[in-house]
Amino acid sequence: MADVTLVRGDITTQAVDAVVNAANNRMRGGGGVDGAIHAAGGPEVLADCVRRFPDGLATGDAGWTTAGAMPARWVIHTVGPDRRAGQTDPALLVSCYRRCLEVADELGARTVAFPLVSAGVYGWPLDDAARIAVETLRDTPSQVTEARLVAFGEAAAAAVNAWL
Incomplete structure (x- = not known):
């Protein structure tokens, strides 16, 4: 089980094995975290999405x-x-975190930075999103040693901190 930590900052600058993108079903970039990751990663990220996910991804899945x-x-x-x-x-939200940990294990990633999935434009209540993230990351068996929740703002940081 991973050690769940909290940092305030920009997920795109995290020096970890993998960062998690809160993507849309089409897997072609979007707003929020998705837009920031595509902008910071450059055109290689989109090209890899197009190649690996020609039909997108289902809600709750990861790749x-x-x-x-x-x-x-x-x-x-x-x-x-x-x-x-x-x-x-x-x-569905629990599945996102579990699937991310499964994919991390497949890759051999030991440090993974997560946003609060669905807590932005998708409208999941911040406190509930933080609780689900922390509990799922703590309770899911994985080879990941650090699951770093990256809070962009003070409200997200406070919500996560309440569950740590």
Whole structure:
């Protein structure tokens, strides 16, 4: 089980084996974390998404690409549930974190930086998103030694800190 840590900052600058992207189903870039990762990683990230995920990814699933120009070696993309579109089952959000850890294990990644999946434009309540992230990362067997939750703002950091 991973040691769950918290940092405030920019996920694209984390010196870890893999960063997690909160992607959309199409896997072609978007806004928020997804847009930041594609911008920081450069065109190699999108090209790898197109090659590896021609049909996209299902909600709750995860897969990997190169990290391009970012300090990390890989990006683990996961598609979180969109509460605003009626995807309210917490099991979908739990699945995102579990699948990311499974993909990390397949890659041999030991340090992984995570955003709070679905807590932005997808409308998942911040406190609940933080609880699900911390509990799932702590309770899921994995070879990952550090699961670093990267909070972009103070509200996200406080929400995560409440569950650590």
